[in-house]
Amino acid sequence: MESQFDVLVIGGGVVGCAIARELTRTRWKVGLLEKNLDVAYEASGRNSAVLHGGFAYDPGTLKAKLCVEGNAEFDQVAEELDVPFKRTGKVLVGNTPEDMASLRRTLETGRINGARNLEIIDKERLHQLVPSVVGEFALWSPTSGIMDPFLYTVALAENAVQNGARFFFDAEVTAIRREDGIYHLTTKQGEFTSRWVINSAGLGCGKISDMLGIHGYSIRGSKGDYIILDKRVGPLLPMPVYPVPSNTYMGIHVTPTVDGNVTVGPNAEYVDDFDYYGVPATSIESLAESANTLWPCIRREDYIRNYSGILSKWVDADGTIHDFTIEMRPEAPNAVNLIGIESPGLTAALPIARYVINLIRQKADLPENPDFNPRRKGIVRFAEQSDEVKAQLIAQDPNYGELICRCEKVTRAELLQAIHNPLGVHTMVAVKYRTRCMMGRCQGGYCQMRMAQMIEEELGLQPTDVLYNRPGSHPFTGRVREQ
Structure with a gap:
């Protein structure tokens, strides 16, 4: 497994994925470590899904500046990344x-x-x-x-991978040390090394900050x-x-x-x-x-x-909620520390990423990647197409002619693309959020078992190997009765 990088991003939320994506505009070797089995499993996929206007934050704060910047550019961003x-x-x-x-x-x-x-x-x-x-x-x-915050985060991550980044899941960072100018990060997936580290761990930012030697944050x-x-x-x-x-x-x-x-x-x-x-x-x-x-x-x-x-x-002891903190400190050379990245982090994700990269440029050379491609194509939603396009899709691939989810009109072809996604994740929730299968009125009453069977067949898994969303979340633990 590849484990040596120029820069490692800790955290696969929307901000971490945006940072990884923007770093692939350079020639640096980029890796991202995420403790969950997919991106956006925490705050980035659990919010109001609103692109904020920038009027709710104190003037002069990073929240205000980066929110307004993110709002202004989002039509282009959504078009480039093919997100709703x-x-x-x-x-x-x-x-x-x-x-x-x-x-x-x-x-x-x-x-x-x-x-x-x-x-x-x-x-x-x-x-x-x-x-x-x-x-x-x-x-x-x-x-x-x-917007759809999950698909936006997925799109940033897929575009980062498309441009050369490596993503590692079930890779919670448990220890960090620095020797001879190189960071060594201990995870469940082994040890990773990197010249630079970026703490974008969201709810875990305080723990990672402590591991880096930057103390004093109450999260x-x-x-x-x-x-x-x-x-x-x-x-x-x-x-x-x-x-x-x-x-x-x-x-x-x-x-x-x-x-x-x-x-x-x-x-x-x-x-x-x-x-x-x-x-x-x-x-x-x-x-x-x-x-x-x-x-x-x-x-x-x-x-x-x-x-x-x-x-x-x-939050301070007196209850004061602080602005975004994005810093480089002498206690942790060649590290960028992000603390308290809450709302409007979804709106401001790409401006935050550029802010991080501009900090790095103050200390390091970041040669441009001439092959960077900002465009990414998502899964075509069959239900949203015209009758003419639907007929063309079915002619090209008969799997578009079979509905797996009746409520949301999701086809077998869409589930196949989600199961074989560029990030290589395959929990049931990963497929669910990429397709909307199980997200309709019946909440999976009709389609959940069909999805599970497809995951088993496509990936060569046993039923007891399928996971719902997190490590240990097995929908099936054995047979009810033997045949």
Whole structure:
């Protein structure tokens, strides 16, 4: 196994994958170490999936600067990487004089930050944009949008691999030492060496920082729960709808997805367990009650699933939440340390990556890779094609003519491409998020076993070898009865 690199990125979230991708614009030998079995298994795949406008962050911060930069370029990024994206706009809805004062302050913050085309709109204009909303006025951000955060992270990773990067999964870093100018990183997959190390470990950034010899960061997990609603309510919500934000929290909101569902949430609470993603029934009830005051279309019969995500926040003893920290320190030569990369990390991922690379350029030569290709092609979604294109696809490959997932209209051809993906990952959730198989109304009731059988057959696995998402997550532990 190849284990010697010019630079190793620790963490396969959206920021780590963006850094790896941007580093392949150089001739450096790039590797990425991820503790999970695929990219985006933590905060990057568990969020509101919103492209933020840049008005919610203090002027002069990296959060503000890099968010505005990421927002402005995302049409081109989405086109290059072939990922779903809609610039829907977003409204922050208010009702009281206090709300109006808060929105005016937010508007001014956005203008200072460089957020584009913000305006306060009245009730008539608000209800033209979102007829089903409850509110008297709103801050309208036309440049905000929605995306698929998992597919975006996958696309960054695949484009990095396409340009020469190596990704290693189930490779949690457990120790780091530096000898003779070379870093030695101990993982479950053995030891890796590199001249440079980049800590983009998300929730694990504090631990990695300590391993690098940079101490003093207190990382808190901010857990938020969500409800996913059926696609039949999707037409009622053309854009994300938010309440008036507080100083530290954007509030429980409702957001359409690029696939037609609606998500409700998140709430927020500090947690010490960074591995627990359960959603209690009381949380679901409070989410619906709160969001219904803003958008009264949330009914229990439309719930199809819930999920949660945990953000990594650098919080002082007095409760102050810090800006993104992206640093090089003398305690860790030739290392870049990223701390507290939370929202808007999804929007700002590529600007963060460029910021990291500019820091490295201050100390090292980064020769350009003339063969870098920024374009990546994703899996064609059969259900979204015209009848003419569908007929052409089936003529080229009969596997497009067999539906595996009835709810989302996912074909065998799409699952085959997902199983044989460029990153070489093959958990059931990896295939699920690349195709939307198991993500419809029945949540896998029809297609889950068919997917599992395809994974077994295509990869030559025994049923007991198939994993759902994480090490040890075996859907099958043996036969119910022998034949």
